Amino acid sequence: MTSPTSPPRKFLVIADGSAEFAAALRFACRRARSTGGKIAILRVIAPAVFEHWSGVRDEIERQVRAEAAEELKAYTPLVLTETGSSPELLLIRADDTREALRKAISADRDIKILVLAAATSGRGPGPLVNSIAREGVRWGGRNLPVTVVPGDLSEAEIDDLA
Secondary structure (H helix, E strand, C coil), X not given: CCCCCCCCCEEEEECCCCCCHHHHHHHHHHHHHHXXXXXXXXXXXXXXXXXXXXXXXXHHHHXXXXXXXXXXXXXXXXXXXXXXXXXXXXXXXXXXXXXXXHHHHHHCCCEEEEEEEECCCCCXXXXXXXXXXXXXXXXXXXXXXXXXXXXXXXXXXXXXXX
């Protein structure tokens, strides 16, 4: 549990459209509930590549951002039910997920744990998990623990573990 004077720890989950995301989010919610923490959900927005007509590029980026925000808002009822508080929704424009993670973690020292789900395709845990296993997560002058959840855990298994 956090002390009354310290801000609650945040569990960061990446909304990447994968089937495994649900397992990571549910696990993070259960851990946040049991430790008095909060949930932050990150959605990476790739920069629009449109060399000509900057107005068109700006409109595409605006639409993509609006769609991503709506996607993230859809998770709010689940997080609110599971934890008792709304998630922090992070939309970060970046070339790749690691860059977005670096930006999010460097900007918010209350993010204490990154929760990822391993891929269930049988071709390894997934590119982000592989990358973090090799290189670690050290941004903003601090190391960040990473919890990797099997992506095919049932709700009952998540309840048992978290």
